[in-house]
Ligand SMILES: [Zn+2]
């Protein structure tokens with residue numbers, strides 16, 4: 360409320376960029392299609408560039424840098440930094456700092472840069488159009504990223520990199536084919552607008568529309584349709600509760616190309632240390648949420664009245680006593696299972712660490728053995744050489 364009353368200054372650079380590119384995509388793209396017509400090659404260039412931009416934001420900016428859900432080799436980080444810059448969503452450092460604040464203060468109108476509680480427009484685009492205090496640069500929460508040389512380099516030269524990454528690809532294809540305008544409109548402008556708004560949907564629609572299977576502590580939702588548009592980021596309810604997981608769609612049938620890209624890159628050694636949430640923790644969240652939904656229903660007077668009318672007041676008393684007993688039992692069982700799991704899991708982690716230490720020791724021992732064997736061979740060879748030298752001297756002397 361305070362933010363709306365204050366009416367901070369408009370950020371004209373952002374407003375003009377989003378406005379001009381948006382209008383060009385809405386007017387010039389259909390005009391070109393109707394008057395000249397795009398070819399399939401133009402659409403192919405659009406699709407590939409849009410997907411690589413989008414995936415650089417989801418796999419790079421979001422899951423790698425903002426949440427550290429995996430580690431990536433420099434060549435992969437460089438590629439993600441370049442293609443992410445093409446999306447014109449600010450540098451990695453700025454983007455991640457805002458996003459980490461979003462997670463930490465989700466739905467808090469004073470501290471969440473794109474709080475969904477300030478409405479669909481604000482969380483989608485409004486937060487960028489004015490100089491709101493909660494959107495101001497503050498890098499105190501991205502100190503780890505400031506140690507990443509590629510992140511620092513991209514931040515320092517962001518405008519030049521972003522400009523080159525936007526102009527060069529359509530220009531090169533235009534120069535090869537002579538069809539500058541077609542590539543400029545589809546691969547340049549429409550791709551940029553598409554990349555912008557599909558990412559913005561995560562901050563806006565994914566906090567308004569969909570299911571809440573894991574938590575109701577915040578407005579984030581799971582939405583399969585949004586996952587299709589956002590390279591898998593639509594499973595936002597899961598993401599807000601388990602933000603350290605490299606996956607957003609955890610089931611095999613969930614559409615999450617970002618997860619597949621990260622996994623596939625780990626097979627060729629480009630990424631490693633992929634983090635996943637223990638299945639028990641996920642199930643625990645799901646059971647807790649189901650108990651919460653049941654409790655909400657049992658305290659809903661309209662629903663209770665309907666049940667009373669359907670089964671009769673006397674039967675209701677018996678039914679209610681039975682269901683209250685079951686709910687208490689389920690709650691108790693959940694607490695017991697959680698406590699038991701914690702103890703056993705801690706022991707499991709300890710043993711696994713010990714096993715890894717033993718494996719490391721045995722690897723070091725085998726390496727040592729190999730080095731010692733090599734050294735012994737060298738000493739033996741030195742003696743052979745010495746024997747030859749002395750024999751030669753003896754030969755000369757005889
Ligand atoms: Zn996130």
Ligand SMILES: [Zn+2]
Nearest residue numbers: 561562579595
């Ligand atoms: Zn969110």
